[in-house]
Amino acid sequence: MKICVLMKQVASEDSPLKINSNGSGIDETNLNLITNEPDTYALEEALLIKEKTSGEVTICTLGPDSSQQVIKDGLAKGADKAIHITIENLKNVSPLSMGKVIYNKIKDENFDLVLSGLQSNDYGHAQLGIIISEYLNYSHASLVIGTEVNEENSLKIKRELENGWFQSAELTLPACLSIQSGINQPRYATLKGIMSVKNKPVDKCEAKELGISEDSGYKVEEVFLPKKAKETQILDGSTDEIVNQLTDILKNKIKVG
């Protein structure tokens, strides 16, 4: 199987999020950048499928130069090669524009599978992998929580639904799958894997050469902090003071036990 895994670099959960001076977006100077965690499950699933069926795994990332780290980490875990579509900043690029650029790059690669994480932890559109299925005219499934490669041209998957329900489906290959987290336990890179990175090919190209559009059909006018839904009492002080307040609340207000 030829498998492509879409991966993105995002701000980590503990990054300080500050609104920039004109209120139009995030101050990006002090963000701690990591591989989008849901994408690591997609990569792991690709590596597991490759181990069962042979073939190769290609990482594809769209992002600034710093995204090289996503590629290095993925190659170290066992991906065979990578495509890096460079762009200075992704924040004004819509999912459709991202989808078109990636499609333009990978359309002639004849991938059997294109895997993506369910959503990115920054803008959380949860759309890209499914958008690309339309451009490539592949079958698709989202929220995939299990895969089983059967014959050469079909794939059984298990999809997560709400409230503890699941659904199985059979997809004709080629297919795009957006992978739910928890489907597997992503591996760590081995020393041998890390050493192998420098010998693996990275195809680097520019988004503008692939016709990236900044016209998204919408405009972000402002970014703001959510309003609180509830009156919250903030407990502060030293650890001991906090512990005493919590004890009082638990024992006397909520009456636990």
Next chain:
Amino acid sequence: MKILVLIESINNKIHPVSIEALVAAQNIASENSVEIYPLCLNKNLIDDLSKFKCTKVLNVESLDLKNYEPMTYLDAAEKVFKAMDADLIMLGHTYETRDWAPRLSARLDIPFLSDCININLSDSKLIINRPIYQAKLIQKIALSDKGLVSFQAGSFSSENLIHENSPSESLSIELNSYDSIKQGERFQESAGGVDLTASDFIVSIGRGLGKEENIPLAQNLADKINAQIGASRPVVDAGWLDHSRQIGSSGQVVSPKLYFSLGISGAIQHLVGMKGSKQIIAINKDPNAPIFEIADYAVIGDVLEILPKLTENL
């Protein structure tokens, strides 16, 4: 402006989130000249839909689907959108919507603003609020032209739904047939594990607890106050606790007397599973953690430092 509201069918009934999307459309229509067309691919739902105020309930004559079929849904929605010359598609942000609306967006070549929490129409401009960075921030977005918008559950209240008899119409549209995606039966994994819904007190663990080895710290507190242990998704995904402990949209929905949240950031998928709790105490290092928006008592601090002392003090 013409709005198509795509109605989801669940157990042969209208999905509650589709009703909320219809409320969003009715809100906009109240002060503007807006036409609302709910589109329903399950004919059983037409009678119920016709009791709600809208321009006309639409269905496709040749189609009657009780269950979701992605490629047929796409074909039907695309053709109806074009036939009606509609401007906007609204839907509830469900797992089904996540599966096909992005593809519809690509096919129609119009943007999809997913998981939004509000929409307004002023001076013929659509303004939409959309959470980003796991709901730590909100974007205010102006839609330039046509688009799809899906709404997070609970963004609009079904209590505001306007009831009024509305006409319906069957559209004769030719659809193609597809076999690239064969949907199987829906099923539940064999039960077992814990029923958290019956617990009065829940101590719930998030990734802020640091590592699996720290779980006994939470367990000790739970034992002391007679609580059950719950967890957020990342903790279950990492294998620290069994899936039956998971609280949220893909786990259990609980409303205990006390929800004591330890190191949980509070992604929306988690919040929907516990926001009905009577009292919520949250400890988290990140002052921007969305869990604090719904907490009654907030501690911005290190859970590992507080936890042993609290258990001892009780």
